[in-house]
Amino acid sequence: xxxxxxxxxxxxxxxxxxxxxxxxxxxxxxxxxxxxxxxxxxxxxxxxxxxxxxxxxxxxxxxxxxxxxxxxxxxxxxxxxxxxxxxxxxxxxxxxxxxxxxxxxxxxxxxxxxxxxxxxxxxxxxxxxxxxxxxxxxxxxxxxxxxxxxxxxxxxxxxxxxxxxxxxxxxxxxxxxxxxxxxxxxxxxxxxxxxxxxxxxxxxxxxxxxxxxxxxxxxxxxxxxxxxxxxxxxxxxxxxxxxxxxxxxxxxxxxxxxxxxxxxxxxxxxxxxxxxxxxxxxxxxxxxxxxxxxxxxxxxxxxxxxxxxxxxxxxxxxxxxxxxxxxxxxxxxxxxxxxxxxxxxxxxxxxxxxxxxxxxxxxxxxxxxxxxxxxxxxxxxxxx
Numbered sequence: 001x002x003x004x005x006x007x008x009x010x011x012x013x014x015x016x017x018x019x020x021x022x023x024x025x026x027x028x029x030x031x032x033x034x035x036x037x038x039x040x041x042x043x044x045x046x047x048x049x050x051x052x053x054x055x056x057x058x059x060x061x062x063x064x065x066x067x068x069x070x071x072x073x074x075x076x077x078x079x080x081x082x083x084x085x086x087x088x089x090x091x092x093x094x095x096x097x098x099x100x101x102x103x104x105x106x107x108x109x110x111x112x113x114x115x116x117x118x119x120x121x122x123x124x125x126x127x128x129x130x131x132x133x134x135x136x137x138x139x140x141x142x143x144x145x146x147x148x149x150x151x152x153x154x155x156x157x158x159x160x161x162x163x164x165x166x167x168x169x170x171x172x173x174x175x176x177x178x179x180x181x182x183x184x185x186x187x188x189x190x191x192x193x194x195x196x197x198x199x200x201x202x203x204x205x206x207x208x209x210x211x212x213x214x215x216x217x218x219x220x221x222x223x224x225x226x227x228x229x230x231x232x233x234x235x236x237x238x239x240x241x242x243x244x245x246x247x248x249x250x251x252x253x254x255x256x257x258x259x260x261x262x263x264x265x266x267x268x269x270x271x272x273x274x275x276x277x278x279x280x281x282x283x284x285x286x287x288x289x290x291x292x293x294x295x296x297x298x299x300x301x302x303x304x305x306x307x308x309x310x311x312x313x314x315x316x317x318x319x320x321x322x323x324x325x326x327x328x329x330x331x332x333x334x335x336x337x338x339x340x341x342x343x344x345x346x347x348x349x350x351x352x353x354x355x356x357x358x359x360x361x362x363x364x365x366x367x368x369x370x371x372x373x374x375x376x377x378x379x380x381x382x383x384x
Contacts, residue, residue: 002076003164005045009069015246016040021063024056029242036177047208052108057082067130074105076162085129091122132175139173172319179319187252189245193259204238207231230265
């Protein structure tokens, strides 16, 4: 799967990831970067992606009293871009082809097709409001990018630019002095005990799932299970963990104690807290989540640790580019200097354009296959 999530840019004295307003884009602030002169970039996802991007960007600009820019990327195929400044009008665009609306993915709100020069003027105006010196020729090249066509003289695998890559190229072309490596976490948020809250089958996601099931039952006039006492705190804690993961003075022991309390509350509310992980098929989605969490909690089921590998992939976006190094691999085996790093990723296949898996340029967004996003994640509930 490709890249899913929001790429958010603003300038603030403190941590951008720590601002409460960023929850409007998502709560899982996976990567944070410095762009220079107080500007920061955060990559985040949420439970109900895509966000209401224009409203969220406007709220961020108001909170930081400065320009804000955000893009929501759908599976690496397309990006909905929104920009605003306190003294200027908000604007939006859809990439890769700004002249056409998206016909494949859900966007909130739906961006309309616009003229290339009109979008370039908005970007130049945003850069001026931000005090940046953009590169006009490079901006035109990035915003006017067209996917290479099969048998059109270009290598569709080498010359293909995914939507997330296009956004990062745009960041550089706007005049930001650098794109730093991802900032380190203050604590191991993707390991136990925090994984029991933040993980894909952790209590944060379980609490949101239970709330969604209740809402669905109410809409259908069906009986509704009561909310359990641990659920609201699990959601609050999930937010807090991701907002504080970049704080240098965070009280890790206090956060760990909150994790323990939520896990204890869930265990107490469970009908059979000592039940072992069922090896048979789950009766429904909720019981599957409960079963997986039981394995995580007991330590009998642990996802393969990929955080360091994902970070190394994310750091390929550093600008200016550092001296060339060997491609990232899971086992850190030597890689020839001239090797294509995509060949080294476990399980990554190069599909032929036009295959049944990827239909090629005739698809709704005209996008070619990509698995080059900084992290791979399934669609969030509510995405198109």
